[in-house]
Amino acid sequence: MSTQKTKVIAVEIDEAGGVKIEGHGFVGPDCARATAYLESALGAKTSSTKKPDWNEKAVNVQQVKQR
DSSP states (O other): OOOOOOOEEEEEEOTTSOEEEEEESOOTTHHHHHHHHHHHHHOOOOOOOOOGGGGOOOOOOOOOOOO
16 A cells, blocks of 8 residues: 555646646655756746645655565
8 A cells, every 4th residue: 555645746827828837746855856956947936835745754664575
């Protein structure tokens, strides 16, 4: 069983050319790292909002088999 979240980057471009990039399923600064290339390619960043997931810690899940 996997508890890993699906990671998605949504890009919205409005009629005036405004761009909104939003990461879903990322924890902490992983979202900023994952979207940095898009921000760079699409132009200057004008604002940034951190969601509650920003404060979460990444959890590594390991399965152990007992014999």
